[in-house]
Amino acid sequence: MIAKFSVQSNDPHLFQTLNGLRHIAETRRFKAWLLDQFGVLHDGKKPYPGAISTLEMLATTGAKMVVISNSSRRASTTIDKLKSLGFDPSLFAGAITSGELTHQYLLRRDDAWFAALGRSCIHMTWSDRGAISLEGLGLKVVENVEEADFILAHGTEGMGLPSGDVRPMSLQDLEKILEICAAKKIPMVVANPDYVTVEARALRVMPGTLASKFEKFGGEVRWMGKPDKIIYKSAMAMVGVDACDSIAVGDSLHHDIKGANAAGIQSVFITGGIHATELGLGSYGEVADLSSVQTLVSKYDAYPSYVLPSFSW
Numbered sequence: 001m002i003a004k005f006s007v008q009s010n011d012p013h014l015f016q017t018l019n020g021l022r023h024i025a026e027t028r029r030f031k032a033w034l035l036d037q038f039g040v041l042h043d044g045k046k047p048y049p050g051a052i053s054t055l056e057m058l059a060t061t062g063a064k065m066v067v068i069s070n071s072s073r074r075a076s077t078t079i080d081k082l083k084s085l086g087f088d089p090s091l092f093a094g095a096i097t098s099g100e101l102t103h104q105y106l107l108r109r110d111d112a113w114f115a116a117l118g119r120s121c122i123h124m125t126w127s128d129r130g131a132i133s134l135e136g137l138g139l140k141v142v143e144n145v146e147e148a149d150f151i152l153a154h155g156t157e158g159m160g161l162p163s164g165d166v167r168p169m170s171l172q173d174l175e176k177i178l179e180i181c182a183a184k185k186i187p188m189v190v191a192n193p194d195y196v197t198v199e200a201r202a203l204r205v206m207p208g209t210l211a212s213k214f215e216k217f218g219g220e221v222r223w224m225g226k227p228d229k230i231i232y233k234s235a236m237a238m239v240g241v242d243a244c245d246s247i248a249v250g251d252s253l254h255h256d257i258k259g260a261n262a263a264g265i266q267s268v269f270i271t272g273g274i275h276a277t278e279l280g281l282g283s284y285g286e287v288a289d290l291s292s293v294q295t296l297v298s299k300y301d302a303y304p305s306y307v308l309p310s311f312s313w
């Protein structure tokens with residue numbers, strides 16, 4: 001089905017509803033496809049139905065596919081994860097993650113804001129999901145706020161220790177530390193701007209939630225991923241294309257679609273991801289009610305070019 005639908009009356013933003021990507025892909029209009037992973041390609045545990053075959057069909061059109069993810073892990077880890085889930089790594093031109101951007105900016109420090117950061121950090125990271133290594137960055141992990149130059153947020157499950165271990169902590173306890181840091185004007189670098197992510201149809205709290213809370217406390221945050229256009233520019237540079245030749249595919253209106261809007265590229269909104277419950281969807285692949293989509297895009301002030309129930313051909 002192809003249907004134009006106005007986001008709101010007298011609004012210039014229109015989106016098309018489609019059953020699959022074939023209509024867009026076979027025009028060969030877009031040289032680069034910037035693909036979100038969680039909520040689009042897989043749910044963290046297994047690929048979505050038809051996702052692998054859709055990637056293979058997309059590849060036959062000559063499209064250059066780049067994974068752009070707000071994962072706090074390095075790009076190589078993301079490709080390894082996709083391979084373990086059954087995706088063919090050779091189909092991707094590469095991956096850009098917020099974790100990779102964070103690592104590179106902390107390593108190079110050729111950006112004025114990062115150049116001004118000290119070396120001592122409070123590290124909020126993962127515990128059950130596996131801690132994030134800071135090896136090679138020349139950072140000193142501290143527990144005492146008085147010793148910290150900045151906060152580095154990779155996860156929401158615990159506090160990194162100088163030994164390299166992780167002390168599991170609740171969100172409430174982490175937020176208490178953030179409140180103290182905000183009062184002391186200690187800045188934060190958030191290596192995963194997502195608020196939540198899809199994991200086997202459930203939603204898990206991500207570091208963006210901590211960063212948002214930190215801003216409410218009056219703290220300064222450097223957001224290292226979507227919706228900031230920094231990650232889109234990096235992805236386009238990787239494959240040597242301009243914004244007019246690129247299209248982004250994602251399931252988060254705030255991160256994926258709003259980020260694509262900021263970067264000046266077209267986008268595909270997958271309704272079966274993190275907004276499935278808001279849209280009243282009970283099963284994967286179910287088509288969302290158009291009026292519900294209209295309400296949601298207006299709520300988030302994020303405007304997709306196309307709307308699909310899932311990443312399918």
